């Protein structure tokens with residue numbers, strides 16, 4: 001690896017990987033981008049497990065989802081950046097945890113978070129999550145992304161399906177006034193899901209936080225102010 005070179009802004013390329021290291025061009029570019037990513041450096045400095053933590057921080061700074069004492073379900077939580085942010089902002093502790101996280105990958109313990117190593121698509125998952133939380137959540141957050149197959153369209157469809165299942169879960173468990181945030185893709189969310197969210201929540205937004213890479217089609221769907229199940233059922237009649 002060459003020494004960092006001086007540069008202009010925070011996104012200027014500073015560290016270059018020598019071509020002769022035997023890496024494929026695509027891997028070399030990924031490594032260079034990672035090493036020069038200011039969010040990666042901030043995550044390390046501030047003790048976050050992932051640069052993704054800053055996406056939730058930026059969204060929460062703007063939309064105020066994570067109030068002290070709020071109960072939160074974090075879907076697709078590993079390696080734990082969002083759980084860390086949620087626990088810190090709600091003041092969740094190990095003695096009185098208010099965050100329950102789920103992922104089929106393992107994850108080191110996050111203070112103030114109960115972790116379920118389980119597939120969210122397992123039919124038993126919704127009940128297990130509510131049982132672990134001890135009641136209905138104020139906020140459901142989902143950063144779930146399907147594993148990449150190399151076929152972009154397939155990956156998008158699978159992640160959008162996860163978003164839709166998460167949305168169904170949110171409207172069946174949230175407390176009135178609660179919020180739902182989930183990863184989706186530009187142009188990806190089905191109208192049916194959007195319509196359902198618009199009927200069920202006071203407001204629905206598409207959010208692209210600065211920490212989400214510009215070149216990525218990733219986007220977050222935010223539904224604020226759950227109207228409650230009774231009202232929703234009446235609206236559908």
Ligand SMILES: C[S@@+](CC[C@H](N)C(=O)[O-])C[C@H]1O[C@@H](n2cnc3c(N)ncnc32)[C@H](O)[C@@H]1O
Pocket residue numbers: 049050052053075076077078079080081082083102103104105118119120121143144145146147162
């Ligand atoms: C982008 S990562 C989440 C990063 C996390 N928000 C953070 O800040 O550290 C997406 C996660 O979704 C998980 N995931 C995807 N499908 C899932 C499923 N069906 N059940 C549980 N977790 C799932 C993956 O295992 C992966 O860990």
